[in-house]
Amino acid sequence: MxxxxxxxxxxxxxxxxxxxxxxxxxxxxxxxxxxxxxxxxxxxxxxxxxxxxxxxxxxxxxxxxxxxxxxxxxxxxxxxxxxxxxxxxxxxxxxxxxxxxxxxxxxYIDGSPLANQLGESPLPLERTVRWSRQIAEGLAAAHDKDVVHRDIKPGNILITHDPGDVRIIDFGLARFADSTESHTGAGTPLYTSPERCRFESGDERSDLYSLGCVMYEMMTGWPPFGDRKSHPAALARAHQFRPPTRPGAHVRGVPGPLDDLVMTLLAKKPAHRPRNAHVVIRAIQEVERAPGVMEQSAPGSAQRQTPHVNTGFVERIRDTEQRIRRLTLQLGRQHDEVLKERADLAALTGRSGDAWGAAQLYEKLGNDCGAWFGRQDRRALDAFEEMVRWIEGRGAN
Known part of the structure; x- marks a missing residue:
């Protein structure tokens, strides 16, 4: 049948x-x-x-x-x-x-697409860096076997429920589809490299361009060009001819080296992108290892660290994410234990070097508590107070 x-x-x-x-x-x-x-x-x-x-x-x-x-x-x-x-x-x-x-x-992967976690706001920096490195490691392993994906996108990247790691799916199937008469070689327009937009076969650097598009969306909340309502032809023209805006110009809290890496991945010419996925892995590892530098944005203002990822917090952040998921399934989203773990995750995110990520998580927590319990509920007010502390650079004090 x-x-x-x-x-x-x-x-x-x-x-x-x-x-x-x-x-x-x-x-x-x-x-x-x-x-x-x-x-x-x-x-x-x-x-x-x-x-x-x-x-x-x-x-x-x-x-x-x-x-x-x-x-x-x-x-x-x-x-x-x-x-x-x-x-x-x-x-x-x-x-x-x-x-x-x-x-x-x-x-069989017990997880959900990365696409389910995108579209509202930037992801916390630690999560963005962790998943970007894992995607790059998956690409490196495939490219070393001369396998090019050709359709890297959030829908083809699953995040396991436990322990919250990446699994790339559908490797090789895009090349199979290219050989059929019912498919074009363009892949998914929001994440397609310029050469694939021209219906060229592309190579491993085409996958790296698509990785750059995915990283851009994790960092900013939207793809580098257009949205899901954009016409494919308009997206193809943008990928080929329009320079992207730096992620750091859209949102605060993007480390300079990560900003530079994404812009290099999004180079129009394959030769101007990183040579291979191993180079991308090393660049991401440098972001993970880079210490935060104390800076003062204005006279009399509080000092803050430049955005970075302290890898000493990675396991604690991942463990807290898993506890939130398990407790939510057991007790429901509004239970005090779940709310406490969410507050702990926000604090760990800030202490890892991502002050803006902490502020966003506290803001989401405050909005949820306000919707569930009322805007004057102590839990909502505490979350918004912590949000302000991280925005002002006082969160770690």
């Missing part, structure tokens, strides 16, 4: 040799096919099964010969993808064909 047939696959159906994989829950459908949560009956573990709809992907010239070519390409791509070994890329376990449609069996 092809994914293009009217009768959908249903739960409790088993696919693969000997019915090894039991489909449990449908997760997503897209232009390339369907994704299911499934159970590997041989190993008794949960996996993700991604079906590719060959009849749809074959485009205007479907048929046995064309579909055979695509199936052979899929076999080559899946073998290459399976060679990527890193904690930051979803692992490929197996591949098979079910009634004409090939499918991948992948690591």
């Amino acid at each position: 092809s994914a293009d047939h009217d009768e959908p696959r249903g739960p409790d159906r088993c696919v693969g040799p000997g019915g090894r994989y039991e489909l449990l829950k449908h997760h997503d459908s897209g232009g390339m096919g369907d994704v299911w949560q499934a159970r590997d009956r041989n190993l008794d573990r949960v996996v993700a099964v991604k079906f590719l709809a060959l009849a749809r992907l074959a485009g205007v010239h479907p048929g046995g010969e064309r579909e055979a070519e695509l199936r052979a390409l899929f076999d080559r791509e899946s073998r290459t993808m399976a060679q990527i070994s890193t904690p930051y890329v979803a692992t490929i376990h197996d591949r098979h064909t079910e009634e004409g449609d090939p499918f991948l069996v992948m690591e």
Whole structure:
């Protein structure tokens, strides 16, 4: 039964040799096919099964010969993808064909897309730096195997619920899509490199450009060009010809070296970007290691440290994030224990070197408490008072 047939696959159906994989829950459908949560009956573990709809992907010239070519390409791509070994890329376990449609069996990731955490305000600096480095490490491992993603975007970057790390998904599938007649080579317009906008194949530096777009959105709250309502042609022109505004010109609290790195990643010409992902990793590590320098913005004003990330706080921040998630699931968002942990996370964020990140977290906490309990509630007022302290540079005192 092809994914293009009217009768959908249903739960409790088993696919693969000997019915090894039991489909449990449908997760997503897209232009390339369907994704299911499934159970590997041989190993008794949960996996993700991604079906590719060959009849749809074959485009205007479907048929046995064309579909055979695509199936052979899929076999080559899946073998290459399976060679990527890193904690930051979803692992490929197996591949098979079910009634004409090939499918991948992948690591099941208990998490949610990075896209779910973007769009309201900048992420805290520690989180931005941590996830940017992990994405770069995933790209480096893939590029070392000559695998280019070609569609790096927040939707293809999952954040695990525990311990809150990156997993990049769909490596190699964009190249497979490029070879079909129903897809263009442009990828996702908000995050597409200039050369990919010109329908060139691109290389690892195209992935680095897309990483720059993702980092820009983490740092500012929006992509370097346009938004999700922008016309793809307008976005393509912007990527090719419009210089981006520095992230630090949009928001306060961006370390200069991180600002410089993103602008280099967003260079129009691939040759002007970092040579490879390993260079990006080292640049991010320098931001992590850089100490804060005390500065005084105006006579008589409080001293503050330049934005930086003190890596001594990383594990404590991550542990606090996990406690917030677990307590929220157990007790609900409005419980005092959850609110206390959120306040602790804001304080740790500030003490790690990100005063503006701390202020934003306290502001969100204050707004939530005000909405739930009233603007004059002590919890809301305390959060706003702490927000002001970090803005004025008195938060660590």
